[in-house]
Amino acid sequence: MFCRADAAVALWLRGYPDQALRRSHEALALARELPQPFTLAFAVQWAALLRQLRGEHQHTLEGAEATITLCKEQAFPYFLSWGTILQGWARTNRGESKAATDQIRQGVALYRSTGSEAWLTYILALQAEACGKVGQPEDGLATIVEALALVETNAERLYEAELYRIKGELTLGAG
16 A cells, blocks of 8 residues: 555656556555554545645545544544645635635644654645745745755755745745
8 A cells, every 4th residue: 555655646756647646546445445544544645645746626625634534533643734734735725815824834833743854845835835825925935945945954856846936936926
């Protein structure tokens, strides 16, 4: 299941969206067969992440809500943080208010409290992009500065190009 979930994201990043979605569905099916809540939380969260990468707001929202529900029941703060971030992203992209960006910030704070830094540049990119969507380009630019510093510190370059794209959009939005 873990390999299929990871493969789904890898396939997306390599440019195979249909194969990525199939692998994600396979991972979810396997996880649902097992009586292991942690495995299911992983699969549901990674499926929501894939849907976010695909720009599918409604599917991201549904996956994030499922992640949040499961992780609150099971007390899985790491995956709960992801669900919170992805739900905030989906809500922001559906045109909801500043409360959705605040939700992303809460998710980022929870994520950081777990001690993890993997994917943090990606997460901060989501936060910065959301700030721009709700008319807070300066906050978004500050988030980008932080994320780009992490690119250098942690050598996590997965989302570096996207950070620069968002920085350009935010700079235009800030006037």
